[in-house]
Amino acid sequence: MGIKAVLKNTITMGPVATYQLHKKREEEKREKERKRLEKERKEREEELKRIRSEEENVQLMEEFEQFLKEEYGDNPIENGIYQKELKAFWVKKVYPRIYNDEAKKPIEHKVVFMERGNGISPSLKYMLKYMRKNTDYEIKTFSLMANTVEQEEYLKRAKDYIREIATAKAIFICTANDLTSYFKIRSETTYIQLWHGCGVFKKVGLSTIDKAFGKSAESHREYPINTNYSYVTIASPELSWIFEESMGIDKDSGIIVPTGVSRSDEFFDPEFVDNCYKKLYEKIPQAEGKKIILYAPTFRGEVATCTSPDVLDVKAFAEAFSDEYILIFKHHQSVKVVPTIPEEYEGTFAFDMTRGKGMNINELMTVADICISDYSSLVFEYSLFERPMIFFAFDLEEYIDERGLYYDFDEITPGPIVKTNEEMIEYIKHIDKRFDKQEVIDFKNRFMNCCDGHASERIAALIK
Secondary structure (H helix, E strand, C coil), X not given: CCHHHXXXXXXXXXXXXXXXXXXXXXXXXXXXXXXXXXXXXXXXXXXXXXXXXXXXXHHHXXXXXXXXXXHHXXXXXXXXXXXHHHHHHHHHHHHHHHHHHHCCCCCCCEEEEXXXXXXXXXXXXXXHHHHHHHCCCEEEEEECCCXXXXXXXXXXXXXXXHXXXXXXXXXXXXXXXCCCCCCCXXXXXXXXXXXXXXXXXXXXXXXHCCCCCCCCHHHHHHCCCCCCCCEEEXXXXXXXXXXXXXXXXXXXXXXXXXXXXXXXXXXXXXXXXXXXXXXXXXXXXXHCCCEEEEECCCCECCHHHCEXXXXXXXXXXXXXXXXXXXXXXXXXXXXXXXXXXXXXXXXXXXXXXXXXXXXXXXXXXXXCCEEEECXXXXXXXXXXXXXXXXXXXXXXXXHHHHCCEXXXXXXXXXXXXXXXXXXXXXXXXXXXXHCCHXXXXXXXXXXXCCCCCCHHHXXXXXXX
16 A cells, blocks of 8 residues: 555544554554564573583583493493493483472473474374463473484483473373383372373283383383373273273272373364365375275384384285275384385375375374274274274284284274285275174274263363
8 A cells, every 4th residue: 555545544534543543553563572572582591491401411421421430430331231321320310300409490381292202293282282272371392202313312302301391280291201210290280191092902011011022020110101190091981901001000090081082082173174185185186086095004013123014915906996996005103114115006096194295194094984904003093983994914813922912803893804905805895785884883982982072171171
């Protein structure tokens, strides 16, 4: 708008309206300046914190090196011993010291979210979104990058998290960790374990002590991985006994609460569902007019070196279903090197959406017409859609021997258990006749009956 138009408009408005317009503009200027100054203040504070943290890290590492010298002298130290002593130094000495010093300060109006690995997982993401939208808490997030950075860097990142939770109103995590093994969380703080799945097939935690890949009983005693919780939120009372066993929590403690699982709330959000389909067609235009088969297996082996199954026959699936379906792979996030899709089918019939491809597992479950999995907990969430599931358990006996399951697999799976590609293809070809929807509904009512779209609201109400 030119200056003449502005003047003409101002004259037409009258003195009162003109004054109000000028007042509004002045307020906007002041607010803009206030935000600029606030941003600069926060940037200065963060820079000072970073500098202090770096200085503190140097001092702590000097203290650790002095300890090693006193303990081992000038003799060369094996890397395994070094890493073991490094962890003990931080977890047993540094974290308790920092936490207890910081906990002398008053509780602040803030909540802390901690992801042990990279980024923010779906289990934390929806609760984080809910808290930002529906509360006035200051939100702090930490990504500790476990198994991505060196242990020394991970432990230093964890130190900053420990300092922050000492004055937090609430803490949200979604995986087990041993960072709070050697101190108690203050009573004014609500510490909530959201967990990273809605249900459990495969044994975890204390249930795996007798397994080759599990931690030893001695290790669990030295570094307990599920301590200090105020609450562990679960999808159904049916699952309580599993979390009691795997986390070592007394059934009468009141810690395990069937509130529903926060991450399941978005499945009930029509806007989220619409956006999932929009994102699907944006990322995979070939999906328009087609049905979706999602293959999402769990990992095999130990987490640090785990692999993903490479037994689904893409060629056979393409020959059988390419006119009606597309196939999407979503391998477990812990798998570093995923199986490749045959070149002639990649980007035409089969697509890998494992990492950095634009759609997370919740989004993919939302658009999937059929889900093929195995022992993964994602089938619990998927049951909310009441759609067909296939359990591709080609290594069932071996997996049970190695890992162990909490339930008789044949007894609870809401869909066919198959061991070959031919069985899967045959089932899908006749899915309209063979799919038993009531079987899925019964499974959902048993294991997911607290997931109704309002879990996050109930979880937030747990904060003291």
